Amino acid sequence: MQFELSNEYRERFQEAVNGRDVEFIQQSLTGINPADISTLLYEFNAEDSKYVLDLLPSEVKAEIINDLDEDIRERFLKSFEPGEITEIVNHLDSDDAVDILNELSVKEREEVIAGIDNSEKEANILDLLRYEEDVAGGLMAKELIKANLNWTVVQCIEEIRRQAENVQKVYSVYVVDNEGKLLGRVSLKRIILADDKTKISDIYESDIISVETYMSEEEVAQIMSKYDLDAVPVVNVQGKLLGRITIDDVVDVITELAEEERNIMSGIAGDVEEDDSVWDLTKARLPWLIVGVIGGFISAKFIGVFEEELMRITAIAFFIPLIQATGGNVGIQSSSIVVQSLANPSVFGGSMFKRLGKVLLVAIINGLVLSLMVYGFNLLTGGEGNLSIIVSMALFFVVLIASFLGTVTPILLNKVGFNPALASGPFITTTNDLLGLAIYFYIVHLLI
């Protein structure tokens, strides 16, 4: 049932675009889901994509533009006239329209808004523009169906009919009082099954989960997935119903948060993608590389302190990478496990003390196994006895301390309001590297 992008079709389509074959393009894209057309267009350059888009009906065009990745859209829209953007915005829900408006310059934005013909839509958009993009107010759409508590089912159906065109997906009808305060919801199923004259007040559910406009998108995502909601109403501090957030937007938020976490863990600053400019990519990558280099330079100076020992026993140097890499690996594993429990607390009972005790136990087992392994390797390959013992001892303590730091750091970061995934990033890894070296050389210094 899905549209298959065969290689033959791609080639044929490319030919059609090159030859500006309007008829083939329009015919072969008729009835195709806009999301599939997006996938196809990702393979073309901006100019060809614009050419194809201009041949499509404006509601399809609007959906495709709406589907695009934000960065790409921002660049892509630069080749559009304000009039064209207005046409797109006219076809979109208020929340999606506002996302696009936020990507334009102030002047363009004014021009686009001035061109909107529907005054209710214009008011909705102006209202939504007031919110930050990453709070509930910035995620919500104004399109929803609400019914007064005192209405009958027939009046409610009349309202659904009136709004049918504006509100594409109806999850439930929100019930409000005369002041517009949210009281509850009625599902469409209930409306279908109720008698026409039934009063809304007799069939609505009053225990409804809502979010307030200022809540962060993370909180909204957590609430919607905790309570398995398809849509959540948004209210202001007075409890007045202002909009609703649908699950598809929250799926995007969850995906973005996962991407953000991956970026933090890999030492990438900000939200960059492969198709960003060389300059953006460099800007995102250099800061953390510099942190790493500074750490490496401090390591160099630190090892320099032990020059005398190194000159006596060069073999000390051989094990620097082993100590460093193991410390890093253990630290990242530990923090990753903590980050996961912070994201979805799932511990039936269990205090901080018990947690750390367990971490220690796992670390002792890991440390013992690895130290004995390395000692065995060293024995088998004719390593010097004294140094072999030192290396294994150092490794054991490095595993212990890296486990402890890897566990405690994300918990502390979380407590003071930072993203705990930072603990798996290069800053902490660099610190861990240094600590590992310090332990190693301290033991060397003591025992040699």
Add this chain to the structure above:
Amino acid sequence: MQFELSNEYRERFQEAVNGRDVEFIQQSLTGINPADISTLLYEFNAEDSKYVLDLLPSEVKAEIINDLDEDIRERFLKSFEPGEITEIVNHLDSDDAVDILNELSVKEREEVIAGIDNSEKEANILDLLRYEEDVAGGLMAKELIKANLNWTVVQCIEEIRRQAENVQKVYSVYVVDNEGKLLGRVSLKRIILADDKTKISDIYESDIISVETYMSEEEVAQIMSKYDLDAVPVVNVQGKLLGRITIDDVVDVITELAEEERNIMSGIAGDVEEDDSVWDLTKARLPWLIVGVIGGFISAKFIGVFEEELMRITAIAFFIPLIQATGGNVGIQSSSIVVQSLANPSVFGGSMFKRLGKVLLVAIINGLVLSLMVYGFNLLTGGEGNLSIIVSMALFFVVLIASFLGTVTPILLNKVGFNPALASGPFITTTNDLLGLAIYFYIVHLLI
């Protein structure tokens, strides 16, 4: 509107549990959303949790058990009699019931199934048990509303009424032919707005996205988020409608996939959590730590080859951590960026050649900046001139090669069917470490 877990309440509740104060527990939990009760119970041990659960109405109890994290539930259910589990399963949708049954021993499972009183539910469950847990068939629920193409709206509403109790959330009514083959869907909105005598065939949408039973959960998640679906029907190879997957299950899949990726990136084998046993945690962590230790040991042997150079100029050893850490950081950054583009392709045009060219350019800029920085540091802190040049040169080449490998590895892994995030994991990092050292010592060897 949400339930607030105040510290006072927690303490009061703990007291009530300790004192087995049935009345307080039942009264204070009446009307509370099961998801909130779950959160509260996460703070109690298994025995107390079971005590509280047994005081709740069985449908609330069922929802709470359904909400639990799989691992915890599996252990928790060990203290339940088959009869109690049957009671829970009776309250759940078929897909959730099957998830629980899959966690039981074969004998227990038989006993629970034998106790199910509703024969349709029993048939549904037996049918679903045939599917693997991570394919569309294993995600779907059998509860859905279907209408024959030839029915009228009234007949359709009759069917909704008949199924109202079984199907909690109705997203749309699926339209089938006489053989049960999926033809399309009608939204509830359309049914509400249509005249009673309208034929379904006149109002249904025939272009419907569906998935087949054997599709992987990743594919299902991708399709549902690509097309912004709240529910997707599942068909067999003959196109017969068998079930539906709802977005809440897919949100869980997306979250699990992100967790899996984090585990891979941090070198954790399998799906472990902080509250797993010491043995499970060790089993998940040791394999990759051992890989790292073996890599470290090979490094040691490798550096040993250059013992002579090291004895002459000990300072060579000082820069081992710098070279190694930078190689690792660059590699992880590069692969992370590629993993992201593989997850959501968003490049308007762009060939492999162009991609690598860009990677090279970014690497050259990063490499130059870092090398010059280190050279400057070395000059300022009185480093030996010749070695300073060698270190900076090696650093530059390490950045270049780590960028290249970090970019190519995930692409290759993805081509041969592995998770590209493996490229950010310890195996590749270890390889990168070794390569960095090789480059450094090779240049040392050439120039000293």
